[in-house]
Structure formats: C-alpha cells, structure tokens
Amino acid sequence: MSSTSKVLLIGASGTIGQAVLVNLSARHEVITVGRTSGTHRADFSQSGSVAALFKAVGKVDAIVSTAGNLHFGPLAEMTPAQFNLGLQDKLLGQVQLALLGQHYLNDGGSITLTSGIVGIEPIRNGANATAVNAAIDGFVAAAAIELPRGLRINAVSPTILTESVGSYGPFFPGFETVPAVRAALAYQRSVEGGQTARVYRVH
Template identity: 80%
Template sequence: MSKILLIGASGTLGQAVQANLGARHDVITAGRRSGTHRADFAQPGALAALFAAVGKVDAIVSTAGNVHFGPLAGMTPEQFNLGLQDKLLGQVQLALLGQQYLNDGGSITLTSGILAVEPIPNGASASTVNAAIEGFVMAAAIELPRGLRINAVSPTIVTESAAAYGPFFPGFESVPAERVARAYQRSVEGAQTGRVYRVQ
C-alpha cells in the first residue's frame, strides 16, 4: 500500500480520484477548505507546512486549480493572472517542493485540461495555463532524479460538472469523473513519465 497525498480531494475530480486510489492505498487529503490537512498550494509557505506535517510519500496527486473564464477583449491582467498564480504556479510549486518528500520511484500527477489543445471562446487564460502545465511536465520528466516520475491528466469536461460548465463547451462530449480517475490511477500505479493522459 502506497502513501499518497491528494490535493483537491473535495472537488468533483478529487472525490473520484480518492475513491479509486483509496481502495488500494493510504490517501491523505488536503485542500483550501477541506481535507485531512488545510493548504492553499498557491502559497509556498502553506505547502512547506503541509509537507512538514505529512512527511515522506510515494505519490503526489493534484486535482486542484482555478482559472478565469471570460472574453479576451475585456480581460484584465489581474484576471489572467489568476490561473497563472493558482493552477499553474500552484501545481509547479507543488512539484518543486514535493520532489523532496517523495520516496525513490515516487510520482507526481498534475491536472491540465482539454483547452490546452482545443481552445474555446472565453478560455484564453485556461488554454495558456493548461498548455504550460503540460510543457512543465514533459520538461521536468527528463530531470527528476531517483526514478521519480511526473505526468499530467488532461480531461475534457466532466459529466458531473456539465450543468455548470457545459455552456462554455458547446458540442464537447463529457466524460464521467470515474473514468477520468482511471487516468490518475495509470499515472500513480504505472511506470511512464512525461506523459499527458488525455481523457476525452
């Protein structure tokens, strides 16, 4: 049984990932407002405190991260910066610090999204952030020491969230969160690194 730190366990994807991995592993949950531990991964100090409390783990999984959706013509730098600071740099900081707390052969799994390769109106910030996460994963994979691995999961719109986000994704087919969770399982329990698992 592996010890896994799951960031964002209270969200739609996080709950599905916890249900999947929790059947076979010791899953420790963390989030801004819920979970065994509280931590805002956009704050480096909070992450440092989190890892100090949790200690060594075999895998780190992130299903968290916020981005701004809105028309490019009226988007402010502050709105665009939300996704850069939260979903992008939050997950990058998680990987940079987390590698020090991974046991040999451990893994990091981050979350990007379909907008990295399938842009939509009002999604310029999300497309930028998701593509940057995937670029980071591919680059980090060739440098991580001690057999550490890093991958990203890139889902399309999740069925359970379609009521809220469906209007942003006209014509996109949704996928159940349970099916997306299996991509996280592949990343954690498999052997590949530098991969982007696209679930569409």
C-alpha cells in the first residue's frame, strides 16, 4: 500500500482501536468511525447504518474493524436475547461490514475483522463470545476464496489486553495479557501485508 492509502477504521475510540489508529495513521490516511465519536458515526445494531457509512465515505483501500459487543454471563442464566447481542453486534455487524464494504474497496484492498482468543480457548461465562469469535474466523476463511479483484480478508484474534485486565481479568484466569500496541501490529500486518484468509493470533 502507498503512503496515500485510505483506511476506514471502525471502533477507533476503543482500546485496540486507539492503538491501531496510532500505528496506521503514521503512514496512511485513516478515517475514524465510532458509535458516538470519530469522523463518521455508525452503529452495527442499527439497520442501514453501515450502508449509510459507505455511501458517505466512498472508495477506500482498507477496512479495519476493532468493534463489536458480546454478552458474558453464566450459561444457566443466559437468555436467547442476551446471546443474540453478540450475534447481531460483533458477528453480523462485522459480516455486514465485509459484505457491503467489498464493493467500496479499491482493487487489491483489504478487510480486517476482529475475533478473539476465546474462539479457540473457551472460558466460563463466555459461550456467546466463543460462538461469535469462532464464527468470525470461519467467515474470513470462506470469504477469502470468493473475493474478486485481488481483495483480501483477515481476522485478528487477540487475547485479553493488558489495559483491559481491570474490566475483564476475572473472566480470564491464568491467561497471559498483551498490550494494545502489540495487538495493533497484527492489524498492520493484515493491512500492509499480502496474505489473505489468515487469523493473526496475538496470544
């Protein structure tokens, strides 16, 4: 990618998103997107929000998502509505981003989605997170073999961030943490590298 490449970053205000913004903005034009902040606003859970985003932004060279909500809680108490939160937000939100976004990517462009370590390392209270993250990894593998025009798609699967231990540490007993700046390197590899169908595991 050239130094003038245009990158659309969804979830730019989050912990990972901020680190990815610092990394990529050193070399690219980064358009930030968030639910309540950023150059543009978009909410995965709102019908038409992603479509409106792409109409406003136009053509880009890379799409990066570090956004998506999940439900954490005991399986015995979990309701279908709670489980559906992760399906509608982190899973279908990112899938929608890829399905619509492919038509706004310049030739050779890339899509980078975010899954997570619990897709392959389940934890208590994490049934929703495991299902969603595993599905994202599966979607990336399948989508990669159909994308035209040299388009690429990858996922980044981080473990718990060092910065997030205060909020999520109790859910991840015995897990090593990684700083957000290290996770951001995987997004750089996805955007600036040449590989597709990869899940970059930052564990």
